[in-house]
Amino acid sequence: MPLVQSATVDPKQFRKACGKFVTGVTIVTTRGADGAPHGMTANSFTSVSLDPPLVLFCAYRKIRLLEHFLQGGYFGVNILSEHQQELSNRFAKAGINRFAGVEWYEGKTGVPLLPGVLATLECRLDQTSEAGDHQILIGEAQYLGFREGTPLAYFGGGYSEVIPADARSRLHRDVFIEFL
């Protein structure tokens, strides 16, 4: 298929082009001024700097949760595993209490963390910047944890799977050996 090129940037095409970049899926969380846990699904998470250890995510400026993230002073990042698609959908849904019936625990900084995720980072909100219709939130990691496992991936506007390249070649090798 030929490469689709466009001189003017149409929002739909922009989405499609950016969607070619595969990401993981996170649930970013914070404690509101009300003390309640808040969180939303975000795939705009990325690491920024090693020294100091900075990360960022981008939040649409109209989301109701943004206030809580800006006031909270700390945010949590929960990197989802391949089995947590439902959780991802839940934390993107409007008009529900997202934490109702969901297991969570309090991190050292007070941010809500989710058990069973691949990694958690607790970050102190360091700086924010307005960028178009989104707000960039940069945080310095204070505490973290991680485990072995396979991540939930997002690609082309949908969930995807990650197969490590060496596992794929091992898989092919195994199949080949089976047929010998």
Ligand SMILES: Cc1cc2nc3c(=O)[nH]c(=O)nc-3n(C[C@H](O)[C@H](O)[C@H](O)COP(=O)(O)O)c2cc1C
């Ligand atoms: C896989 C996935 C990734 C998302 N990533 C982001 C993101 O990086 N930033 C963002 O603002 N919204 C993102 N969203 C949408 C938000 O989760 C959703 O709009 C938000 O939770 C709505 O919050 P509100 O009800 O407080 O307005 C994503 C949704 C999904 C399903």
